[in-house]
Amino acid sequence: DAGVIQSPRHEVTEMGQEVTLRCKPISGHDYLFWYRQTMMRGLELLIYFNNNVPIDDSGMPEDRFSAKMPNASFSTLKIQPSEPRDSAVYFCASSFDDLRGGNQPQHFGDGTRLSIL
C-alpha cells in the first residue's frame, strides 16, 4: 500500500517566492496534518484537517502560510512570500479516527526539505 506521498522532496528557492508543498494522504484516512520541524523548535503542528475541513490552524505561524484540502486525497501548504526563516523540513501525516477512543497512529510522509535563500 502506498504511504503518505509528499512532493517535492527538496525545494530551494529565493526569498519572496511562492512555495507550494503537496501531500497525498493514505486512502481512507480522514485526518491530515502538516508539521514543520527545525533543530531549534522541534516538530511543530501547523494545521490539521478532519474530513477535508481545517480543525485547528493555531500553529500556522502567520498569514504568509495557508493550507487547503480540496478533496480527501490532496492537500497543499503554501507560503507566500517565503522568507529564510521558513527553511525547515515540512512533514505531512495522515491517520483515521476509530471513533471509540481516539485517533489511530499517524503515518508520515518523507517530508519536504525547504531552503529559502
Add this chain to the structure above:
Amino acid sequence: RKEVEQDPGPFNVPEGATVAFNCTYSNSASQSFFWYRQDCRKEPKLLMSVYSSGNEDGRFTAQLNRASQYISLLIRDSKLSDSATYLCVVNIFTGYSSASKIIFGSGTRLSIRP
C-alpha cells in the same frame, strides 16, 4: 506548562544497557498514547502504541500511568541501531462530535555507544 513534556536528553548509554524515559501529559482527557522513533533526517515512524495494561514488543516495553499522567518507554539490551530521537504522542479525544487533538512531545535523544 506544555501539554506534553519529555526530557530532551541526550541519553548516552553503552550498548547492552537498559534505558528508560518518561513523558508526562497534563490533560486528563488524554485517551490514546504512542511512541514514535525518528532517525536523523528521516520522518517520525510509529514504534508502538501504549496500552493501559502496558505492552511489550521485543526489547521495548511501554507503560501508562494514568494516576500520575505519564507514559514510559523501556529499552532493554540496547543496540547501536536504537540511537534515535523518541517522541511521545498523546491523543486527546474531545468527544464524538469533535475531532481529536493530537500532541507530540519534543522528543528525547538517545545515543548508544559501542
